[in-house]
Amino acid sequence: MRRFILLATAGACLLPGLAGIARAADVTADELMDRLKGVAPEAVLEYATLLHIPAEGDPQVVQEGTNGWTCMYPGTDPMCADAQAVSWAQAFMGQTEPPETVGFIYMLLGDEGASNIDPYAAGETADNQWVQTGPHVMIVGAGARPLYDTYPQTVPDEAGLPWVMWPDTPYAHLMIPVE
Structure with a gap:
């Protein structure tokens, strides 16, 4: 889980407005959706922002979501987080008060x-x-x-x-x- 948080929030720290995250992706939305299948209920995953976090380079938005969830597979520990959980992860990464x-x-x-x-x-x-x-x-x-x-x-x-x-x-x- 720690590795997930470190990798995921490296990109998720930019999530407010998704500004600064690359839009071109190394994977398609369908490919990432296949990798994430089962990580959360289908209704969450289907309408979530999908974030691809490559081994090197900037995180990439593969699909803009409409439900307030962000789902990612940073190589290990795939997950889906709501906006408040992303804020918590940002505090963790920045070692600030959640x-x-x-x-x-x-x-x-x-x-x-x-x-x-x-x-x-x-x-x-x-x-x-x-x-x-x-x-x-x-x-x-x-x-x-x-x-x-x-x-x-x-x-x-x-x-x-x-x-x-x-x-x-x-x-x-x-x-x-x-x-």
């Missing part, structure tokens, strides 16, 4: 793993509670703080239960596994 909003992210294809306690961990260590999550959704943003006191602050032993990731940071968010 907005007092609540955002929602679909990651129904799962992720490749991240530290549960260190938002900026580059890889697994003996003490950073590395977790790889299957299909899940995330509730993010400072506005969701009241939720965080009612859920475990570590990954539950029992699969499928929600928990708070990055609990003692401004970027705490609720991880909700789904089947």
